[in-house]
Amino acid sequence: MTIKKGGGTGPHCLTSVMAVLILLFSLLPLPSSSAASSAHPSYDGATQFCSLAAGEVAAPERREVYDGGRIIDISHRFHESMPSFESDEGVGQFLWLPESMKNGSKANGSVVKLHVHTGTHVDAPGHFFQHYFEAGYDVDTLDLSVLNGPALLVDVPRDKNITAEVMEFLHIPKGITRVLFRTLNTDRKLMLKKEFDSTYTGFTEDGAKWLVDNTDIKLIGIDYLSVATYDDLITSHLALLENRDIIIVEGLKLGDVKLGIYSVHCLPLRLLGAEGSPIRCILIK
Ligand SMILES: *[C@@H]1O[C@H](CO)[C@@H](O)[C@H](O)[C@H]1NC(C)=O
Ligand SMILES: *[C@@H]1O[C@H](CO)[C@@H](O)[C@H](O)[C@H]1NC(C)=O
Numbered sequence: 001m002t003i004k005k006g007g008g009t010g011p012h013c014l015t016s017v018m019a020v021l022i023l024l025f026s027l028l029p030l031p032s033s034s035a036a037s038s039a040h041p042s043y044d045g046a047t048q049f050c051s052l053a054a055g056e057v058a059a060p061e062r063r064e065v066y067d068g069g070r071i072i073d074i075s076h077r078f079h080e081s082m083p084s085f086e087s088d089e090g091v092g093q094f095l096w097l098p099e100s101m102k103n104g105s106k107a108n109g110s111v112v113k114l115h116v117h118t119g120t121h122v123d124a125p126g127h128f129f130q131h132y133f134e135a136g137y138d139v140d141t142l143d144l145s146v147l148n149g150p151a152l153l154v155d156v157p158r159d160k161n162i163t164a165e166v167m168e169f170l171h172i173p174k175g176i177t178r179v180l181f182r183t184l185n186t187d188r189k190l191m192l193k194k195e196f197d198s199t200y201t202g203f204t205e206d207g208a209k210w211l212v213d214n215t216d217i218k219l220i221g222i223d224y225l226s227v228a229t230y231d232d233l234i235t236s237h238l239a240l241l242e243n244r245d246i247i248i249v250e251g252l253k254l255g256d257v258k259l260g261i262y263s264v265h266c267l268p269l270r271l272l273g274a275e276g277s278p279i280r281c282i283l284i285k
């Protein structure tokens, strides 16, 4: 019997707490082949149960929620076959390891090359307005007080794009400033497919204009790579970004999240001069 050490609580690791319980309550003798014997003698009995063979590291745990579900990660993990706008090939290689310990470097040092509108990401006004781009309205200028605060998660009707009619139907009260729109994109798991799908759900031009004219929404979250439908790609973005007071977060992971009000926390990188950035977004109950 091998018992591995690690931060996780996966099936191959006995946590210290479990080990203590076993110590306290087990009437059976300890397994003689326990890895405990390889642990440093100064460690206490409980942690000895989780010791590792030399050089072995338990696999890390990858989580979608933390603290028993209180914190929900609504960002997608970056990987090579995540979708890329208008491509069938996915994102492809974006991570390299030019400094490698296997090659004699003192540490591993990776390099990333990524289109800034990849995966879960934010758009700055310069994305669709050349004069805003030139004036410096990059992701570093986005208002963190818009990107962080109470947010409403809503489901939109699955049989339509987000038109003015749909926006009206949703009855989002005045005073609500952050809304995450869950659409058919989530049901279709489009963010999990390598091939770009142009039939995704998004805002039509009239839907975007309706939102600007009739709501207080300043943070829009959506569950595929673009907030705007493919047919209204430019016009919807223009309507939403023109006043520079609305922030668009795209490619959110909204499956398995209950409808309701959360505290949203989204933080873009401070990429000077970039009109978009990967963004980490979480919801806190
Ligand atoms: C190690 O160095 C060689 C020669 O420079 C290079 O071709 C190889 O890709 C490197 N390997 C890694 C893992 O960085
Ligand atoms: C949304 O619009 C796209 C075209 O931009 C279309 O392919 C798609 O079918 C529409 N979605 C719905 C649910 O009507």
Ligand SMILES: CC(=O)N[C@H]1CO[C@H](CO)[C@@H](O)[C@@H]1O
Pocket: 097, 100, 101, 102, 103, 108, 109
């Ligand atoms: C932490 C990290 O990046 N480790 C990498 C170090 O480099 C080797 C290859 O030489 C990788 O296998 C590790 O994953």
